[in-house]
Amino acid sequence: MIEGRVVHKVSNALQITFHAGPGDPLAVGVQGAGNGFGAKTAILFGFKNGGTGTHRLTYRDGSVVWVQSRDSAPTILSRGDGTALGTIQRADTSTAVGSTAGTLFHFVPDPEEPRTPELFRLLVLDRMGAETARLDVIRTVGGWTVRRLVEDLYNESIWWDRAGQPLPVPILGTRLWLKHAPDPVERDVLLGACVDITLGLRPYVAVMK
Structure with missing residues (x-):
C-alpha cells in the first residue's frame, strides 16, 4: 500500500507526502512548483488552494516527475x-497513456460503492481491463480509518490506522492498494495520478465532479 497525506506548506502550497511503510517518505509532491511567478504568488496569498498548474513529485533518490x-x-x-x-485523459472515467507503450491504466469507479461521505473509491485496471490496484481518495478525516476489503492485493498491511487532524485542504490524501509491485513507469504514472487528483483537483470519474 502507498498512502499519501496532504498538508499546507508555509508557502500555502499543498504538499502530499507518500509513504510505502514506516520510515522515510517514498516521495513528496508540491503544488505549483513549476508554475510561473504570478501563479506562485496566487498560491502564496491563498488565492489558489489546489488546481491547475505544474506540480513537482520528488522521490527520495532526488528524481523528479512533473505533473501538469x-x-x-x-x-x-x-x-x-x-x-x-x-498523459492522463479524463472524462467520466480516465485513461493513462504512456509515451511509448500505449494504454497503461484505466481509472473507473468502484462498482459497489464509488462514493461515500468519507472517500471516493476507484478501481485501476490494466490495458486489458484486469484489476491491478484500488485507489481511495480521502475526502474527510474519517476516510483514513475506513478499511477496504483488500483480498489478495499486494502488500496489504496498514502501517498506520489512525485518523489525522482536520486539514484545510480540499482532498486529504490518497491510499493506493496494489496487486503487484509496479515497475518504475507504472509507479510514476500512478503517483502522478494521485498528485493530479489531490493537488490538481482533477476529477477522474464522474462521481468526483
Whole structure:
C-alpha cells in the first residue's frame, strides 16, 4: 500500500507526502512548483488552494516527475529532464497513456460503492481491463480509518490506522492498494495520478465532479 497525506506548506502550497511503510517518505509532491511567478504568488496569498498548474513529485533518490494539471485537457506527465512519460485523459472515467507503450491504466469507479461521505473509491485496471490496484481518495478525516476489503492485493498491511487532524485542504490524501509491485513507469504514472487528483483537483470519474 502507498498512502499519501496532504498538508499546507508555509508557502500555502499543498504538499502530499507518500509513504510505502514506516520510515522515510517514498516521495513528496508540491503544488505549483513549476508554475510561473504570478501563479506562485496566487498560491502564496491563498488565492489558489489546489488546481491547475505544474506540480513537482520528488522521490527520495532526488528524481523528479512533473505533473501538469490542465483544464479541459489531458494531464501531462514528464520526468525532471523533460522526457515524456505520458498523459492522463479524463472524462467520466480516465485513461493513462504512456509515451511509448500505449494504454497503461484505466481509472473507473468502484462498482459497489464509488462514493461515500468519507472517500471516493476507484478501481485501476490494466490495458486489458484486469484489476491491478484500488485507489481511495480521502475526502474527510474519517476516510483514513475506513478499511477496504483488500483480498489478495499486494502488500496489504496498514502501517498506520489512525485518523489525522482536520486539514484545510480540499482532498486529504490518497491510499493506493496494489496487486503487484509496479515497475518504475507504472509507479510514476500512478503517483502522478494521485498528485493530479489531490493537488490538481482533477476529477477522474464522474462521481468526483
